[in-house]
Amino acid sequence: MSASATLHRIPRRPGAWWAWLLLSQLAVALLWWRLGWAWGLPALALSHLAFLLPVFLPRSALYLPVLSRLPAAERLVWLTIDDGPSDDTAAILDALDRHAARATFFLVGERARARPALVAEILRRGHAIGNHTHTHPSARFWALGPRAMAAEVGQAQRALAELAGVAPRWFRSVAGHSNPFLAAPLREHGLARLAWTARGYDAVDGDPVRVLQRIGRDLRPGAIVLLHEGAAHGRSVEIVEGALCLLAERGYATVEPPQ
Ligand SMILES: [Zn+2]
Missing domain, CATH: 3.20.20.370 (Glycoside hydrolase/deacetylase)
Known part of the structure; x- marks a missing residue:
C-alpha cells in the first residue's frame, strides 16, 4: 500500500493537548470576565467536556493519532x-x-x-x-x-x-x-x-x-x-x-x- 507511511502514525507530540487545554481555559476566563458567569460557567463546563469526551471516543485524535480505516477502493x-x-x-x-x-x-x-x-x-x-x-x-x-x-x-x-x-x-x-x-x-x-x-x-x-x-x-x-x-x-x-x-x-x- 503506497500510503502506508501516513497510515502508521506514531504520536510525535505527546504534550500538545496541554497547549489546547491552556488556550481553552484562557478563552473561558476571558469570556467570564467580559460577559459574566452566565456565559463563563457554561463555557467552562463545555470546555471540560471537550477534553473528557474524546477519552471515550475510539476514533478521536485529540490526544494522539488513530487509524480507523484503510484508504482502499477495492473490497x-x-x-x-x-x-x-x-x-x-x-x-x-x-x-x-x-x-x-x-x-x-x-x-x-x-x-x-x-x-x-x-x-x-x-x-x-x-x-x-x-x-x-x-x-x-x-x-x-x-x-x-x-x-x-x-x-x-x-x-x-x-x-x-x-x-x-x-x-x-x-x-x-x-x-x-x-x-x-x-x-x-x-x-x-x-x-x-x-x-x-x-x-x-x-x-x-x-x-x-x-x-x-x-x-x-x-x-x-x-x-x-x-x-x-x-x-x-x-x-x-x-x-x-x-x-x-x-x-x-x-x-x-x-x-x-x-x-
Ligand atoms: Zn480488549
Missing part, C-alpha cells in the same frame, strides 16, 4: 481479533485457514506469556500480532496515569517482542479508550494506535446474528473489522467463523497490516 478489509491468546485461538486459526484469510491478533501481554506456543502458532500461520496492553484493565484503562499507562504498554511490548522475535508496530486501546498519557509510551515503542470501522460488540454480545448484523452494516472497502476471542459467552469461534462467511458472501478479501 478489502483488515481483520483484527482482540483479547487473546485464549482457548479459542487454535480453532480461530483453523477457521482463518479454511477461508484463506489473514488477521492481526491484538494480544494481551500476560496472556501471551502464559501461552507462548499459541503466539508462535499465530505467527507460523502467517498472521500478525499487535499490542493490546499487558493486563487488559477494562474498567480503569481510560483513567490510568502516566506510570501505569507506560507499564501497560511497555510490559506487553517487551513480552510480545520476546515471544515473537519482532516488536509489534500497532496498538489497540482497551475498549478503544485513550487519555493524555497514552501518546508518550506509544512514541517510545514506535507504536501506532488502531481503532476500527466495523464492530459487533462481540466481547459482550454472544448472539452471532446480532453481532454480524452490526458488522455487516459498517462493512465497506478498507474497513478495519474488530472481533474478539475468549469472550465469556463462549461463542467467539462461531462469531469469527460467521464473520468470515459474511466477508466471503460480500466478496471481501482480508489484507495484511500496512508495512
